[in-house]
Amino acid sequence: HAQRQGLGSVCLFASAMRQEMDQRRQLEADLRAAIGSDQLELFYQPFIDVTRGRVSGFEALMRWRHPVRGMVPPGTFIPLAEEVGLIDELGVWALREACRQATGWPGDLTLSVNLSPVQFRSASLIDDIRTALKMAGLAPQRLQLEVTESLFLDNDEGTLATLRALRALGLTISMDDFGTGYSSLGYLSRFPFDKIKIDQSFVRAMDKAENAAIVRAVIGLSSAMNMSVIAEGVETPEQFERLCQEGCREMQGYLFSRPRPAADLARLILRINSAFAQGEFAQGAPA
Numbered sequence: 001h002a003q004r005q006g007l008g009s010v011c012l013f014a015s016a017m018r019q020e021m022d023q024r025r026q027l028e029a030d031l032r033a034a035i036g037s038d039q040l041e042l043f044y045q046p047f048i049d050v051t052r053g054r055v056s057g058f059e060a061l062m063r064w065r066h067p068v069r070g071m072v073p074p075g076t077f078i079p080l081a082e083e084v085g086l087i088d089e090l091g092v093w094a095l096r097e098a099c100r101q102a103t104g105w106p107g108d109l110t111l112s113v114n115l116s117p118v119q120f121r122s123a124s125l126i127d128d129i130r131t132a133l134k135m136a137g138l139a140p141q142r143l144q145l146e147v148t149e150s151l152f153l154d155n156d157e158g159t160l161a162t163l164r165a166l167r168a169l170g171l172t173i174s175m176d177d178f179g180t181g182y183s184s185l186g187y188l189s190r191f192p193f194d195k196i197k198i199d200q201s202f203v204r205a206m207d208k209a210e211n212a213a214i215v216r217a218v219i220g221l222s223s224a225m226n227m228s229v230i231a232e233g234v235e236t237p238e239q240f241e242r243l244c245q246e247g248c249r250e251m252q253g254y255l256f257s258r259p260r261p262a263a264d265l266a267r268l269i270l271r272i273n274s275a276f277a278q279g280e281f282a283q284g285a286p287a
């Protein structure tokens with residue numbers, strides 16, 4: 001009896017696995033078809049220079065409007081694209097699209113584009129980026145690439161060489177989700193990033209005053225190493241104030257704006273800049 005039950009659950013398990021594989025294969029086919037269609041779109045979330053009270057740039061964040069499933073989050077389709085070998089194509093599309101759109105922004109705004117570690121190992125990466133800049137006519141100084149610590153898990157010289165080659169193009173490099181990876185901090189001394197993005201988990205942890213020590217340490221580390229710093233995921237006036245007190249000069253998060261479609265950016269810049277001018281985000285103001 002027990003044996004039959006066991007067999008039954010093995011069959012159930014196998015059929016559930018098959019179903020999941022079919023679904024994945026379907027999603028993969030859908031993603032392949034979505035590239036180059038209007039289902040894919042870049043949203044943009046502003047960086048705020050809180051010392052000047054102005055929008056200082058935008059991070060491009062991919063969105064996929066699936067015709068049947070609706071909005072598929074990048075946390076789902078980016079890892080899929082990495083696994084099935086579609087990330088290079090997706091990444092090139094995002095780079096070109098973002099560079100093209102950024103040429104319409106005020107010239108002092110930075111464009112930041114996320115780079116998957118898989119793309120990073122692609123032989124054509126440097127060429128892809130050079131081409132995207134050239135096609136759009138965007139100055140490399142306006143482009144920033146976001147990489148994560150996972151790059152340094154296989155600690156090879158190739159990673160450092162690629163980072164240096166990217167920098168040699170004239171662009172800047174930031175370390176995304178800083179503090180959430182499992183790599184050692186040694187890479188920071190071997191490759192000085194231009195900017196460190198403090199992960200939103202540390203910003204959230206600051207809701208308890210005693211946790212401010214981590215953020216304080218990261219800000220100290222980056223200034224000692226001549227890197228700038230930005231805090232991600234700032235959602236509340238309290239987090240904003242604590243970060244200001246710790247000397248954080250740049251921020252990003254829902255408090256200022258969610259990621260928005262390209263068509264909304266002009267209005268968004270006006271809204272945020274005038275909110276600062278009117279003291280809405282003044283440090284120390286009551287919440």
Ligand code: C2E
Pocket residue numbers: 045060061062073074075078091094114115116146176177200232233234235252253254255259
């Ligand atoms: P990320 O680069 O660390 O981007 C930050 C994520 O946090 C974004 O999620 C953003 O919408 C969200 N976020 C921003 N402010 C707040 C906040 O105040 N509170 C909360 N709770 N969340 C906030 P999103 O757009 O879903 O993207 C998730 C991840 O997908 C990104 O993390 C990035 O790793 C990846 N991704 C997105 N677009 C691309 C792309 O074009 N290429 C690559 N390779 N990866 C991408």
Ligand code: MG
Pocket residue numbers: 059114146176
């Ligand atoms: Mg990012």
Ligand code: MG
Pocket residue numbers: 176177197199232
């Ligand atoms: Mg991040």
Ligand code: MG
Pocket residue numbers: 177
């Ligand atoms: Mg992230």
